[in-house]
Amino acid sequence: HRGNKSLNWDLTPSRDILIIGASNIARLPRVRVARIQVDSFPGANLSQAATLIRRKMPTSPMVQQVVLAFGLNDREQGNPTLLESNFLKLWRAAKDTFPNATIHVPIINISAEAPPRHKENIRGLNHIIFRTGQSIPKLRRSAFATVEDKVHWSPATAQAMLAVGGPDLPSLEDRAVVNLSSTFRPSHSVLELLRKGFSFVPVPKTFRLERGGLQEDLATYHRRLRLVAFFGQEQRDVGPRFQEPSIWEPGDTE
Incomplete structure (x- = not known):
């Protein structure tokens, strides 16, 4: 959480799937999937994450999927315009650095005991995340818990987070x-x-x-x-989608 983050942080992606986020990502149980790389940057907010990806990571066309687990550290940001601007900087940085990857962003869980203004700010950020069309659903309320600081995930919550995924990333487990x-x-x-x-x-x-x-x-x-x-809409008991090839031939035009 301390030190010059922009100076001290850097990352070289080396696997197909990259999961990066703030300190809660370090609480995940060990991910035993060879093609998944997990890295945590404690204390990182949206702006710092955008700078990290834009300036301290090489362009990585081999990465196929990226999960950006940032945003909770922006809970005190009460300016919706600035919040959206910072998120879009992160989103664009990820798109540019990982040109062939699908970018996923988890909807953020926040403690029910967090200050009302924090919950309101995160609610606004979640609306922005949802509009990307690449959001990962948040953990259901009954399965979400934090430790005493009301910020960091409990061990059980960290374990449950492994089962949360999106359309192209069903889960972090094998x-x-x-x-x-x-x-x-x-x-x-x-x-x-x-x-x-x-x-x-x-x-x-x-x-x-x-x-x-x-x-x-x-x-x-x-x-x-x-x-x-x-x-699209499911249809039951429909016939085959393909018909027998036509035997029609053009007739004599004379």
Whole structure:
């Protein structure tokens, strides 16, 4: 938290997925995924994070996804215009430094016991983050807790944060793929997916078919929501999307 941040901080991205943020990021349990790099910059606000990315990181076209977990240290910033300006500087710096990456920004959780003006400022910042279209949902209130300072995550909250993700970054934990066609007693939802041509479905690492159909249904439902969001409104029992090739040929024009 102390010292000349702009002078002392620098970072060289070296993996496909980069997660950077303020001091709470250092509280995450160890991420055991080789393609994910996690770095914490204690005390960093939006403006300092923008400077770090713009001036102290090399342009990194190999990075595929970036999570920017900054903003809580701007809770005392009561000027909405300045708050938005600082966030946009961070957003643009990330876009320029990681030209081929999808940028994700978590919606910020704040303690229910925080001062009202802090909560109001963070609420405004969350609206700005949401408008990017690349926000990661915040942790549900019942799962969020801080230590005595009302700022830093509790160990349980830090663990829960690993399960929060966005459309292209479902979670910070490792993922697995289940072969639905090998399911001995497929549920109705599994059969429906197989009928539509989906055999291999990504699921959480903790997913176990032997735990019963409930988890299958939940994983399928979450996948269906994402498919609907990507392709549009879901249609049930529709015919094949492709027809037989036409045998029509142009006739004699003479």
